[in-house]
Amino acid sequence: MPRQFLFVNKDADSSSLTRSTATEQSSINSHVQRGRRHRRSGNNTGRSGNRARKAVGTSKPAIPVEEEEEAIVVDTPSTSASLDSPILDRQATSEPSRGKQIKIPSRPHSRAQTSRSTEAEEESSNDHSSQGTTSRASSDPSHNAKKKRKKGSVMLLNSRDSSPRDITQVIGSSVDPFGQSVVKLDPHVARLCRYFAESYHPSVWNAERWGSVDGAYTHLPSAKLIIQRAMQNEVEMNAMLAAMAARIEAVDRIPDQGTNKYMGNALVAVRQRFSSSSKDQLLFIIFHLYAGEAYRQNYPAAKIHMRAAKALFASWGGLNHIPDPALRELFIIGDLHVSAVLLEPTELPCDYDPGSYWTATPLELQLAPEQDLGSVAPAFLGPATDGYLPDELGDVMHEIRECAWLLRYGTVEHSVAYKHALKWLQWRSAAIRCKLLSMAFSDASFEAIRVALLLWVLITTVTLGLKLLGHRMAPKLQSLLRTARNPYHQWKGRVDIQIWVLTIGAMCAGTDTEEENWFIERLFELGLPENIRLFREMQGPEATTTSVLRNFQEKFFYYDKMQKPRLERLAALID
Known part of the structure; x- marks a missing residue:
């Protein structure tokens, strides 16, 4: 099989080729040097040309320019043995690859000329010896095989058999074919x-x-x-x-x-x-x-x-x-x-809040004119205005309503306005989380509401919300709910808010975990399954536990696209 090389030549002066062995690099360099014809002036009598002609002598005509530029690699046996030597026969049969490689550069120097002179002398002596054995050679198949072997050892650059072919990689791994990585890319x-x-x-x-x-x-x-x-x-x-x-x-x-x-x-x-x-x-x-x-x-x-x-x-x-x-x-x-x-304040300042959607968005990029958000999370409107919830929570709930409205009604997908709205949503929700994390309340029920709001924003706007962050935060919500010494008085009769907080905890907790079981048990204690049963009896057979739970969630904050799988699981656990 002919030799194959991958040439990576940035330019004619490039010294960086491949990470090949020394022998391969030598052959590649020879190819690069002789791959283009060097134009010499007709009357140039440089010492290299004279030296080459003198070395060849009169025993053999000089190689024409075309042949000289094409004969790159000549594999010859050692000069210490003649072609008819039995030792050479054994070496050629058992170790054909150990022959000597003689490389003839474009502009030969003394070493190259010496090598080429040696080659010419060997060929001349072999020609003289072969003249005395013409009759024997015609009847000796082994002698003919030796001649064929010698003739086949010359590889011309422009021959189809020896021309380099495309090789897709140098290193054995397709992951890092050029060996550029400092770390082994397994x-x-x-x-x-x-x-x-x-x-x-x-x-x-x-x-x-x-x-x-x-x-x-x-x-x-x-x-x-x-x-x-x-x-x-x-x-x-x-x-x-x-x-x-x-x-x-x-x-x-x-x-x-x-x-x-x-x-x-x-x-x-x-x-x-x-x-x-x-x-x-x-x-x-x-x-x-x-x-x-x-x-x-x-x-x-x-x-x-x-x-x-x-x-x-x-x-x-x-x-x-x-x-x-x-x-x-x-x-x-x-x-x-x-x-x-x-559940700690952020290390970095919250200076990335884009502000209200209708204030931060140019008129031509708004999905709709400014909306009355009273229909979003209506169950929180009363507690936010009658003094039950702290003002900080009431203010941040209004900001969450903007995000919830965009998630629910911003349906003009793949438009410029929609893309702008989603970018606004990412940083507005980030600022809301930063504000919620900076708050702290002495009342455990307010702390639980704060964490439930934080969880809802996470699971609806962050990829890791339900996959990771919710699982890790659910135990903290569970701990807050356990801290309240008298939950009924702490919640001041707001059982519906307490149920919503518990459902958020159940939907964020890891499946089949102690935290999930605890949230479900608390929902049973508050009578949620019984209320669902009574409501289904009033609504008729078309009402399901899932639909009843969805209607309840929509009175607070709910995004069906992200919460539906866990809502259905919650319904199955309650049934």
Whole structure:
């Protein structure tokens, strides 16, 4: 089979070809040098040309220019044995690849000329010896085979058999065909990189993707750039792999992704190379470490990484001045998620609130004129106006009504106005979560309402709401409800609000967990199943537990597109 090479020539002066062996690189260099004809002047009597002609002598005519430029590699046996030597026969039979390669460059120097002279002398002597054995050669098949073997050893550049052919990869792995990554890209590492680009990164800006026909979003190009840069930096690659492995284990419930290994590698490498990394690079590394520790619920370590990030923010003059807007948003969203699970105020300031939808949106981009939101969550209107709820909760409920209206009635999909509305929704809901996290009440019932509102905003506007954050926050809601010494007096007769809070807890808790069972038991204690039965008897056979529960939820806050599966499960548990 003829030799095959992959040429990666940036330009005629490029010295970087492939990661081949020394022998292969030599052959490739020879091909590159002789692949184009060198135009010499007709009267050039350079020493190379004279030396070549003198070396060849009169025993054999000089090779024509065309043939000289095409004869690159000549595989010949060792000069210590003649063609008729039995030792050579055995070597040619058993080790045909151990012959000597003689390379003739375009502009031969002394070594190349010596090699070519040696070749010419060998061929001349072999020609003389063959003249005395003509009759024997005609009857000796082995002799003819030797001649054929010798003739076949010359590989011409322009011959179809020896011409280089397209080879799709140099390295054995199709994951990293040119061997560019500093980290070994085995199939598992490749899957984690694809997970970052195809699953994690788009999910961060999922609300914006809803309004796009092809799923595009503002920061889509940055995913590829992050992976390309990570392939050139061991610390950043290991940090990203650790974050993605931890996310798959926590969100997708697939164990043994190697989180500890990648996290350990990243922490060791970042200590060694901290001083030599740029600020941009360090910030990406810190974010991946922060996210990875948060996914695996190592929140003290995550807080340490956030403090380091805040120190870097200060070196730029604040969070709003870091050069990469996508990275800025990643930190804001990550901070909101971690703070929600811990029920603590956010580490980063809430300076991204776009304001009311009808105030922040130009008239030509509004989905509808300004609406009366009294029909959204009407069951909360009375408690917000009669003094039962604190003013802070009443104000934030009005902001949530705007989001709920857009989720329910903003149905002009794939329009410019809809895309603008969804982007507004992402940051308005983020600001609402930040405000809810900054509140604190001494009354456990108000705290429970605050957390239930926070959970509802999370599960309806954040991809991880029902997949991860709700599961981790449900136990905290359960603890708050248990804290109330006298629930009836704490709730001041607002049993309907208490039932809504409990249903939110039941729909957010992990399935078949102690928390889910506890919320269901409390709903039975408050008489919800009996009330549903009585209501179904009044409405007739067409009423189902699911429909009754849906009507009840719509009096507060409910988004069927996201809550329907868990609502149906709740109905089945109550039945």
